[in-house]
Amino acid sequence: MVEVPESLSIGQVAERTGLSVHALRFYEQEGLFVNAVRRGPGGRRIYCQDDVDWLNVCIILRASGMPLTVLRRYADLVREGAGNVDERLALMREHQERVTAQIGSLTESLDLIRFKVGVYEDLVSQGDAALRQCHGPSLPPGEARTPGLRHEAMVE
Template structure:
């Protein structure tokens, strides 16, 4: 069950470089090492890493993840702080999704316009001028 950095890279899809980089950036203070200095990853680390990838994928910048990691390390006294950090992130993600939805709508309208134009075989009715861009 204890994994080497290479195995974790394989499982998570992150590169070995990225894992070390994340550690250097303070995403997880994990001085758990084998005798030769090699990193050892267990279930806890994998779980945390999974959370990190989700936070990254939703646009949380590394410094903020580091902050959250620091709070977690601090212990149960930081629960309120963690909660508000997560809530703020949730709001940002929701906003981001709304914006994406707007973009998606626009693109879909454009796709529909082009499809109509092609279906009309260049012979657009008066109320459907060919799309400009």
């Protein structure tokens, strides 16, 4: 018995993915779907679960910072089918390196934020006198300023 894929409206797909109807139309216009979006009577878009699954991959890749041009290239490669695994692998490795660098940068930022939270928690627990005496930027012990990273000058 042949299984007929579930037909989903654009509103249902928007609800399942968290993307707006406008974003779904944009993704279609930009060629980001692996399968052509089908049309029903009256020209209404019809989607299936495979489309939702693909969109979830796209959402994760976009959230990780993958540019639309790279995502479009990835969709093109998937659409082409077998025979381009080396190119898909290279694309994903490049993106993996970008995400790894982002994580390193965010970890550095988080370390500073955690340190500052600790400083402020200590000041709050010491009361008003300590708050009035806090004047300059505070860095974790033994840590130099990171080039390009602005530290606050005073506690407000």
